[in-house]
Amino acid sequence: MSRPAVFFDRDGVVNVSPGAGYVLDWTQFQFAPGAIEALRFCKEKGYATVLVTSQQGVGKGLMSQADLDDIHAHMQKALLAENAVFDAIHACTCLASDPACTCRKPSVEMIFTARDSLDLDLKRSWLIGDHDRDIQMAMNAEIPHTIRIQNGENPSQVNATYTLSSASELPTFLRTVLP
Secondary structure, eight states: OOBOEEEEOTBTTTBOOOTTSOOOSGGGOOBOTTHHHHHHHHHHTTOEEEEEEEOHHHHTTSSOHHHHHHHHHHHHHHHHTTTOOOSEEEEEOOOTTOTTOSSSTTOSHHHHHHHHHHTBOGGGOEEEESSHHHHHHHHHTTOOEEEEEOTTOOOOSSOOSEEESSGGGHHHHHHHHOO
16 A cells, blocks of 8 residues: 655755755755754654655766765765654755756656655645745646745745644644644
8 A cells, every 4th residue: 555755855854955056965955954853853754764865066067976876875874873864865966957857846756756766645635835836847847735934935835734933843733733
């Protein structure tokens, strides 16, 4: 039987947002307050946890694919120690300007790839993101439940089901909404 998932954006949700720049190596990665606890809770409730992230720093040549893989390997190692490891990680490294890209948010490609490989029930799934493109991706994939982490960003154009002011609110909030 298919299980539901919680899809997480990375920068601004799982880790502290680098702002206008990029997290280029593990030394720059800092878990957002509440993120590990939220991931652990989702796993305890039986949800698959999937990272869906746009990382065009690779496409821009600011870092290599190996650099990105190293960041994610270190992240997974830290999460494993907390019983909060992701079941899958999907990253689009294309440039926003690449007309041949099929994976960049709000495309559903990363979500559908995870759905197919992990046998996920998207109708019972959630997505947590901090930008319109994250919420729109969930809507395009017909994921019914979305949480926007506001992070002091400008007002959104795409409405999420729920809005939180920071990732630190996630653990408490998820305890009230995840069945």
